[in-house]
Amino acid sequence: MSLIDLIGVPFDGYGRPGNQARAAAALRDVGLLSSFGGRSIRLQPDITLPPQTRERAASSGLMNEPALIAMVETLHTLVRDALAAGRFPMVYGADCSVLLGVLPALRDVAGEAGLVFVDGHEDAVTMNASPDGEVANMEIALLLGLTGNQAPETLRKRLPALQPKALAMLGQRDGTWIRKLGVASLSDLGVMLLTPDAIATDPAQRARDAVGHVAAHAPRWWLHIDLDVLAEEDFAAARIGPEDPALPGGLRWNELTALVSAAFRAGGCVGCSLVIYNPDRDTNGAAGRRIVQFVADVAPAIPSE
DSSP states (O other): OOOEEEEEOOOOTTOOSSGGGGHHHHHHHTTGGGTTTTOOEEEOOOOOOOOOOOOBOTTTOOBTHHHHHHHHHHHHHHHHHHHHTTOEEEEESSOGGGHHHHHHHHHHHHSSOEEEEEOSSOOOOOTTTOSSOOGGGTHHHHHHTSSOTTSOHHHHTTOOOOOGGGEEEESOOOHHHHHHHTOOOGGGGTOEEEOHHHHHTOHHHHHHHHHHHHHTTOSSEEEEEEGGGBOTTTOOOSOOOTTOOOOSOOBOHHHHHHHHHHHHHTSOEEEEEEEOOOGGGOTTSHHHHHHHHHHHHHGGGSOOO
């Protein structure tokens, strides 16, 4: 039975001292480590980052660039080593920019990377169209090589790391926002994209559809879960940044649980990430405890070999 490597990431894409930067520790405080049942886990120390800042880098325009680069480089090493050793890395805390370290690591170990991407946003904003330089709105565009000519060399040297045919997106509902920015939907490029309404008809089957699509091109794939895929009434402690308004609609907890469990059981998943929990919006810890319950619900389905 493969060991689950828990990798906490104290990073906030907006450079704030709390918010997502506190998520990993806050989840441990409300019982994350007890949510894996009888599975063997190894708790890695949270990765170490330089002081975070809301400033945008002069050359790239990226916000919080020094901490971002340090996070991506450290995650690349940790995830690459875990995968090479046959362990199952689970990255938690922070935001979707963790994929800039994770996917290149998977590509480097497996030769190609697949991604099942569960998120309320497509995260394919180009660097030129970004209103604030916050990289968690553009990591998919970077991974696909659709943007990033002005990105720092540390990021560019490992990109692109993903092919459109090896990507399935589930839960996106940000069409109005990306049209406002003048950014094309990835569905226009032939990327598989399933809306919350499409998923709600049969979450488990939609998960199997997505995995089948990805695995046909990349047999070893990563599962990414951004909790802003959930409806606001089920989960209000997602990141809400200056240019990231709450979205209408979304999945319910039972739908997300069925989706993720079926994806794990479909075969080929070698690691996962669980991001976008803002403990600063969770004064009594209830949202954090609900995340821990979700992990406990899906943990039996995490691949064991």
